[in-house]
Amino acid sequence: MNAIIGIVVVLGSVIGGYVLSHGQLIVLVQPYEFLTIGGAAFGAFFISAPMSTAIDVLKHIPQIFTAKEDSKAFYLELLSLMYELFQLARRSGAVALDAHVNRPADSEVFRRYASVSKNKTVLNFICDNLKIVIAGNIEQHHYEAIMDTDISTRKHHDNMPAASVSKIADSLPGLGIVAAVLGIVITMGDINQPPEVLGKHIAAALVGTFLGVLLCYGFVGPMGSLLEHQAAAKQARLKVVKSALMGYSIGLAPILAVEYARRAIPSNVQPSMEELEEGMKKGG
Template identity: 40%
Template sequence: MLLIVGSVVVVLSVIGGFLLSHGNLLTLWQPYEILIIGGAAFGAFLTANPGKVVKAAGRGMRDLLRGERYARQDYVDLLSLMYDVLVKMRKEGMMSLEEHVDNPRQSALFNAYPRLAGDTPLIEFITDCLRLMVGGNMNPHELEHLLDVELETHEHEAQLPAHALAKLADSLPGFGIVAAVLGIVTTMASIGGDTAEIGRHVAGALVGTFLGILLSYGFVGPISAAIEHRAQEDGKAYACVKIALLSALRGYNPQVSIEFARKTLSSKARPSFQDLEAHLKGQR
């Protein structure tokens, strides 16, 4: 929602200010300038990035329109799921989790939380961690190092679309200058002709510079930053799982381990201690 509101504010501010200064709105309609800037920028974006990053950038912009990936209730479910896992591990031993880890789609433990069960990357991260604990006989320090490496890789991949769009935003003013230079070339070819026609060519050239800067700082740059913020926020769920499992491996009881995990969440999405406690008691 904020993405749409912010974009509308940018458009209204720029166009409104132009109209209030007695500008002619039709002067800004320069389809050939748009073609030069948009086409060249898109082509450069395809050249600079592998296919998976291009697709991820498209998904990232789509996801911004859908709102937050994990709401407060999702984190309550995640903490509850980790609590169930840790309780089962403590009461029945590590090997009791083997069937759930090998086939999470058929696991009653995971399917008790349908929304999380449909989040394949997160479930795979949880089961991979548990598989290491079940079959690896690892101490907390070894597991922590492995999880840190995996989370760094996950964060790097999640940030790639944002970095790619940021570079695209940096290039847009340059493509605006390209469009402006081509407009000046056309203008120079019209020297000696009708003065009004020369004025239109000069206006079109200047609009090219204007569009490149506006697209860069008003739209693509902010979208890049929004995708980066979202990726950082989504990574909190993985950090939450990591802390819960490491705390349990260090010998803390499930309730304390879940409290450590809860502390990793941002204040906006973090359920309160009382709410989580009441939720867990309700389940029991």
Template identity: 40%
Template sequence: MIGIVGIALIFIMVFGGYIAAGGKLGIIMKSLPFEFMMIGGAAAGAFAISNDMAGIKHTLKDIGKVFKGPKWSPADYRDLLCLLFELIRLARSNPVGLEEHIEAPENSAIFTKYPKILTDREAVNLMCDTLRSASMNYDDPHQVEEVLEKRMETNLHHAMHSTHALQAVADGLPALGIVAAVLGVIKTMASIDQPPEILGKMIGGALVGTFLGVFLAYGLVGPFAAKVKTVIEEDSHFYQLIREVLVANLHNHATNICIEVGRQNTPGHYRPSFSELEEALKEVKSEAA
């Protein structure tokens, strides 16, 4: 919602200020389709050249993050801590019984309690792979932490591709606007014998290209890239929480301590209170009893 409000504010302030200052939209509206065809088309072509099909799909999909915001809510972080609590407790009390849950999480009675988390393939694989490694005596906490850190760095780098692609387009738009403006000047120079009022309109139309390139770069595409980056970084905290809890588990801390480590490492605006989490864990224990 805030993204839509921001876009509306940009258009209202820019064009409203222009009109309030005595500007006329006629010349802009007349030139806009042709200028947008040149600038937008060139930007789209450059975007296609610099990305493969997977990158293009990834970027177009991530544009939705501007309006949807982060994927995970405070309730999801609480549910994740409850899920990790159940898995760690089972791993310590019945390691053999844990295997059926981490080998087929989609059929697990534990994972299916948390359908939103179950739909995130990376989060589920991160938990299952780490717990599976621990069951194979691959239990050096520092080594596991390093492996998890590298894995998450790789995932974050891949997720950030869309922000780099959008920022590259934003960086190129002002120059493409100049290209469109130069073409407009060339057109104007070919009509140099026309009266000043006609030449003035033609020069104004050429300058629309410069305006459009800068406006799209700094008013829309650049902010889109920044917002997508912010959302991706926010969502990455969810996976970092998984790492913190599972590494604490490998240090053989008590289960409740492992979960508290995760809670303390959750960003403040997502972190459940101690009493809220305690109540949720009591419900988990009562269901398992």
């Protein structure tokens, strides 16, 4: 929703200021400039990115408009799930987790926490790293290193769409200049035409530069930044899970393990200790 609001504000401010300054909107309608800049940017993107990355970027585009920020409720549900799993392991041994982590879709525990279960990245991270605990003793620093490697690999993958979109944004002003130069070439070819004809050609050329800069700083660049924020949010979720698992692995009581994880939650959505205790009561 924020992206849609931002686009409306950018367009309203730029076009509104132009019209209020007695500019003619029809002059800005230059479809061939759009074709030159947009087509060249799209082609350059496919040159610079392997097909897997290109497909991943296209999959992320809808998230710019539909993705929601993590809420306090999500993190409360995540911590409550971790607490219940730790409690189960404490009562019946780590082996009792085997059926749950191997078939989370059939687990009554995971079913109670729908928001977490729907997030496949978080769900897989929890299950994969609990399987290591079930498999046998592992030194804490090795366990932490395994999770760090997992998070680092996912971070690299999650950041690729944002980096690709940012590179597209960086190319747009230059492509706008290309469109403008082509417009000047056309103008020079009609140098014997009357001033009103030359004026239209020059205006069209300048619109190319305008579009390149506007698309870069008003739309595509901010979209790349938004994808970066979304990638950082994914990493934050995994770091919270990692903190809980590390607390459990060093022998902390379940309540202390999830409290350890609570401290890793971003401050704007971090629940209080009282909210966490209430959430665990509801979850259990």
